[in-house]
Amino acid sequence: MNAMKSIAKKTILKPCFLLFTFGIILLAAASLYAAESDAELINRAKAIFGPLPASMPSSENPITPEKVKLGTVLFWESRISVDKTVSCAKCHPLGLYAVDGLRKSVGNNCKENPRNDPTILNAASQISEHWIGNRTSVEDQAKQALIGPPSFGMPDYGSVEKILKGMKGYVAMFKEAFPNEKDPVTVDNFAKAVGAFERTLVTPAPFDEFMQGNAAALTDQQKRGLRAFMDTGCMTCHFSPFVGGQMYQKFGVFEPYQKYTKSQSVDEGRFAVTKNPADKFVFKVPVLRNVAETPPYFHDGSVDKLTDAIMIMAKIQLAKDLSPAQADDIAAFLGSLTGKIPEAALKVPVLPSSE
Ligand code: HEC
Numbered sequence: 001m002n003a004m005k006s007i008a009k010k011t012i013l014k015p016c017f018l019l020f021t022f023g024i025i026l027l028a029a030a031s032l033y034a035a036e037s038d039a040e041l042i043n044r045a046k047a048i049f050g051p052l053p054a055s056m057p058s059s060e061n062p063i064t065p066e067k068v069k070l071g072t073v074l075f076w077e078s079r080i081s082v083d084k085t086v087s088c089a090k091c092h093p094l095g096l097y098a099v100d101g102l103r104k105s106v107g108n109n110c111k112e113n114p115r116n117d118p119t120i121l122n123a124a125s126q127i128s129e130h131w132i133g134n135r136t137s138v139e140d141q142a143k144q145a146l147i148g149p150p151s152f153g154m155p156d157y158g159s160v161e162k163i164l165k166g167m168k169g170y171v172a173m174f175k176e177a178f179p180n181e182k183d184p185v186t187v188d189n190f191a192k193a194v195g196a197f198e199r200t201l202v203t204p205a206p207f208d209e210f211m212q213g214n215a216a217a218l219t220d221q222q223k224r225g226l227r228a229f230m231d232t233g234c235m236t237c238h239f240s241p242f243v244g245g246q247m248y249q250k251f252g253v254f255e256p257y258q259k260y261t262k263s264q265s266v267d268e269g270r271f272a273v274t275k276n277p278a279d280k281f282v283f284k285v286p287v288l289r290n291v292a293e294t295p296p297y298f299h300d301g302s303v304d305k306l307t308d309a310i311m312i313m314a315k316i317q318l319a320k321d322l323s324p325a326q327a328d329d330i331a332a333f334l335g336s337l338t339g340k341i342p343e344a345a346l347k348v349p350v351l352p353s354s355e
């Protein structure tokens with residue numbers, strides 16, 4: 001009986017042992033293959049997206065610490081709005097990744113803005129600003145916001161300058177930031193200071209660590225999502241270190257966008273800027289950094305869930321149907337673009353007194 005048991009054990013053990021060794025070899029081969037394909041994935045990603053710069057400089061508005069300091073303060077300033085309630089920070093709260101979370105932002109006297117607010121993080125290196133590209137730079141954007149009827153709503157630039165000049169604290173700070181100017185308290189310098197601040201708002205993320213060669217910075221699902229993002233063709237429009245912001249494209253290449261977004265009204269996009277019929281429904285391809293943190297999605301905030309936005313993009317931009325699992329993977333990859341907001345930007349500054 002005992003002998004029989006031991007024979008049985010041996011015969012069972014042998015194939016088990018073989019299977020085990022074979023399994024080890026397979027595992028080793030698989031991990032070798034995975035290591036190779038990680039390296040290949042890193043290289044492919046590097047070629048399409050490239051390294052995130054430390055800041056977003058401009059030759060017209062060099063970043064200086066004094067300008068950034070003033071810009072950080074001005075970002076919170078609401079006394080220069082027509083009802084004294086509107087600051088940049090109202091609609092771009094930095095702790096919320098610089099978005100208000102509304103479908104459409106609300107400005108002075110509760111006026112609704114025509115579009116959803118994009119984040120100002122990683123925003124300064126785009127071909128233009130705003131969804132339809134009607135602002136040339138962050139400086140141009142900041143200046144025009146002051147007289148934007150649904151934004152600060154001031155009647156003219158002169159009235160903004162008058163208010164700022166009435167506060168001694170600001171006069172001193174503008175002098176420090178623009179030392180060679182006789183009359184530094186101007187809206188152009190307001191725009192330069194705020195712009196310089198915005199140019200520092202870069203948010204390094206796990207995806208950057210991955211591109212620097214740390215394969216473990218992304219989970220397996222995020223890697224699958226990155227592959228799907230590239231293989232599906234998302235990166236033909238969403239490329240550069242900012243994963244967008246570099247071109248204009250029609251929203252709804254294959255089908256009208258409102259069919260899927262269920263938008264209440266239809267926005268003609270860049271047509272409003274150029275009056276060229278070819279620009280109907282054309283929008284700037286948005287930056288996707290921190291996108292997981294900035295719902296609702298699209299220029300009109302019509303879509304709440306990131307996976308829905310991803311499915312819609314594949315359908316109407318690329319005529320491809322993603323499976324829910326693929327959309328989840330891509331959403332996980334986009335989550336790896338959630339970065340670290342600069343500490344300095346997260347501190348609420350003390351503003352000059354009203355006198
Ligand atoms: C009332 C809310 C509101 C206020 C106040 C506001 N913004 Fe915005 N911001 C928006 C909305 C809405 C958009 C999108 C406008 C569009 O595309 O039509 C936007 C767009 C932007 C963009 C463009 C981002 C991109 O990717 O195109 C930047 C930069 C920006 N705002 C910075 C600022 C700064 C700086 C201030 C203060 C001077 C400011 N905003 C004040 C709501 C606001």
Ligand code: HEC
Binds near residue numbers: 237288309
């Ligand atoms: C042909 C160019 C093009 C392709 C390809 C493309 N996109 Fe887009 N994407 C855009 C444009 C343009 C918008 C802005 C749409 C609008 O007006 O709201 C956008 C918007 C988005 C948004 C919303 C961002 C926000 O802040 O609201 C997400 C998310 C997105 N795209 C992801 C993807 C994914 C994922 C893919 C691949 C499945 C993809 N895109 C393919 C051009 C493209």
